[in-house]
Amino acid sequence: MMELQGLLESAVSDGFVPGAVALVARGDEVEVAAVGSVDVEGTAPMARDTIFRIASITKPIVAAAVMVLVDDGVISLDDPVAKWLPELASPKVVRTPAGPVADVVPANRPITVFDLLTSRAGYGFPDRFDWPAVQLIAERLQGDGREVQRPPAPDEWMAVLADIPMVFQPGEQWLYNACSDLQGVLVSRVTGRSLPEFLAERVFEPLAMADTGFAVPAGKLDRFCGYYRATDDGLELADPPDGQWSRLPAFPSGAGGLVSTVDDWHAFGRMLLAGGGTLLSAESTGLMLADHLTQAQRDGGTLFLEGQGWGFGGSVDVARRDPWNVPGRYGWVGGTGTSAHVTPGTGTVALLMTQRAADSPVPPKLFRDFWTYSAGEHR
Numbered sequence: 001m002m003e004l005q006g007l008l009e010s011a012v013s014d015g016f017v018p019g020a021v022a023l024v025a026r027g028d029e030v031e032v033a034a035v036g037s038v039d040v041e042g043t044a045p046m047a048r049d050t051i052f053r054i055a056s057i058t059k060p061i062v063a064a065a066v067m068v069l070v071d072d073g074v075i076s077l078d079d080p081v082a083k084w085l086p087e088l089a090s091p092k093v094v095r096t097p098a099g100p101v102a103d104v105v106p107a108n109r110p111i112t113v114f115d116l117l118t119s120r121a122g123y124g125f126p127d128r129f130d131w132p133a134v135q136l137i138a139e140r141l142q143g144d145g146r147e148v149q150r151p152p153a154p155d156e157w158m159a160v161l162a163d164i165p166m167v168f169q170p171g172e173q174w175l176y177n178a179c180s181d182l183q184g185v186l187v188s189r190v191t192g193r194s195l196p197e198f199l200a201e202r203v204f205e206p207l208a209m210a211d212t213g214f215a216v217p218a219g220k221l222d223r224f225c226g227y228y229r230a231t232d233d234g235l236e237l238a239d240p241p242d243g244q245w246s247r248l249p250a251f252p253s254g255a256g257g258l259v260s261t262v263d264d265w266h267a268f269g270r271m272l273l274a275g276g277g278t279l280l281s282a283e284s285t286g287l288m289l290a291d292h293l294t295q296a297q298r299d300g301g302t303l304f305l306e307g308q309g310w311g312f313g314g315s316v317d318v319a320r321r322d323p324w325n326v327p328g329r330y331g332w333v334g335g336t337g338t339s340a341h342v343t344p345g346t347g348t349v350a351l352l353m354t355q356r357a358a359d360s361p362v363p364p365k366l367f368r369d370f371w372t373y374s375a376g377e378h379r
Contacts, residue, residue, distance in 0.1 A: 008035035015235075016366060020353065020366070024348070034047050044222075048262065052259060061199070065203055078113070085158065085186060141160055145335065149247075157181075178255070188252075207268055208267055226239070228357065338353050
């Protein structure tokens with residue numbers, strides 16, 4: 001099997017990415033490879049401490065923040081979220097998922113914290129993007145989640161969401177993305193603090209995640225790579241280092257707004273493998289890493305889940321479908337070209353960070369090769 005360095009070098013040499021950084025930790029043995037450049041011009045080499053836009057591998061971190069509040073005793077999993085998110089006190093649900101947005105019925109029960117954590121609150125993306133209620137979410141709120149300066153501030157965002165009917169009844173079906181943003185708003189409303197402030201104090205500082213946040217300070221922009229989209233002519237710059245992440249956004253997205261490094265996310269992954277360490281209780285960590293979906297709910301999200309289940313903020317492997325699947329492996333991928341997984345049964349943390357935007361939910365060859373490599377001898 002190709003070694004980690006060679007695997008990344010192959011992706012750089014064929015022009016798929018300008019550069020990449022990967023980390024595979026098996027217990028105390030940590031392998032890191034940094035290959036290529038931070039931009040297409042080759043102005044600086046990729047380094048272990050290069051800062052990336054991590055997109056949806058933000059989701060596990062924000063779910064952990066919710067569980068910090070659960071461990072604090074401030075909220076519980078069965079609490080109705082309307083206590084803090086009154087906009088969702090009397091939600092409407094489309095009578096049929098594919099039906100018109102004007103044909104609605106009341107929600108048959110309150111939305112709970114557990115619904116948000118399992119991404120089953122009725123808001124978000126299913127396999128079908130042509131359903132009217134789904135189109136409203138995409139057009140009015142989510143759009144391209146990698147455009148972090150676009151969404152309005154949380155109160156306005158919530159007001160817009162409350163005007164959109166839910167696609168499914170609470171708890172009925174797994175839907176992608178929106179529930180992680182709702183988790184971020186929940187944390188802020190419960191604590192009376194901004195999501196960036198709470199994460200910095202209660203998650204990043206305890207785990208020594210010094211380079212993780214919703215913006216890159218001016219003094220660190222020299223370590224922040226460019227971000228690209230693929231076009232017919234090659235790679236096009238979508239965001240420079242001094243672009244959208246150089247200042248805090250109006251809406252700190254719990255679904256995908258963070259920047260980070262491989263070592264920072266490794267620290268978060270080690271915490272999960274340690275049963276929560278000093279950050280979370282073992283019970284809360286176990287709930288994060290467990291699959292909470294029924295087979296029917298997994299089947300309804302096949303475009304995103306590919307047969308996997310869902311814990312809190314990340315997918316959970318439930319079967320050996322592909323060479324990289326290890327039952328119990330937890331994590332997710334980011335639309336800015338990132339991937340993060342932990343495998344409790346083998347003590348593995350596997351991280352891949354690139355600066356090329358994903359073209360679709362289908363993982364590219366580089367990701368599949370990396371996952372196969374990181375599963376390695378543990379298959």
